[in-house]
Amino acid sequence: MQPLQLLLFIPFARLGIALLKLENLRFSLEEIIAMFKADWLEALHMLWQVNLVAVVAWAILAVPIGAVIYFVMLPIFRRFIPATNILKTDKI
Numbered sequence: 001m002q003p004l005q006l007l008l009f010i011p012f013a014r015l016g017i018a019l020l021k022l023e024n025l026r027f028s029l030e031e032i033i034a035m036f037k038a039d040w041l042e043a044l045h046m047l048w049q050v051n052l053v054a055v056v057a058w059a060i061l062a063v064p065i066g067a068v069i070y071f072v073m074l075p076i077f078r079r080f081i082p083a084t085n086i087l088k089t090d091k092i
Contacts, residue, residue: 013050016057025050 010027017025027050035043 009051009054012054012057012061015061016053016055017050019057019060020053022049022053025053 013027017023017027025046032043032047035046
């Protein structure tokens with residue numbers, strides 16, 4: 001899952017920046033490289049903020065996307081996974 005996580009970091013970061021209206025956060029590879037060359041502590045601080053914004057965007061989207069996936073997959077699971085009766089007791 002790590003490659004998928006890295007692949008989705010940029011879209012979630014951009015979405016979080018747009019949702020929270022934080023246009024002052026610059027997030028391009030060239031700007032990050034320039035910031036690390038100028039002041040690496042400031043660059044780490046900026047990346048921490050971008051990471052936090054990406055987590056906020058993920059948290060906002062996780063509930064509706066999770067609900068959609070649940071309701072889409074529920075009929076499939078009901079069809080292909082047989083129900084078991086856990087309350088049924090066998091007498092010895």
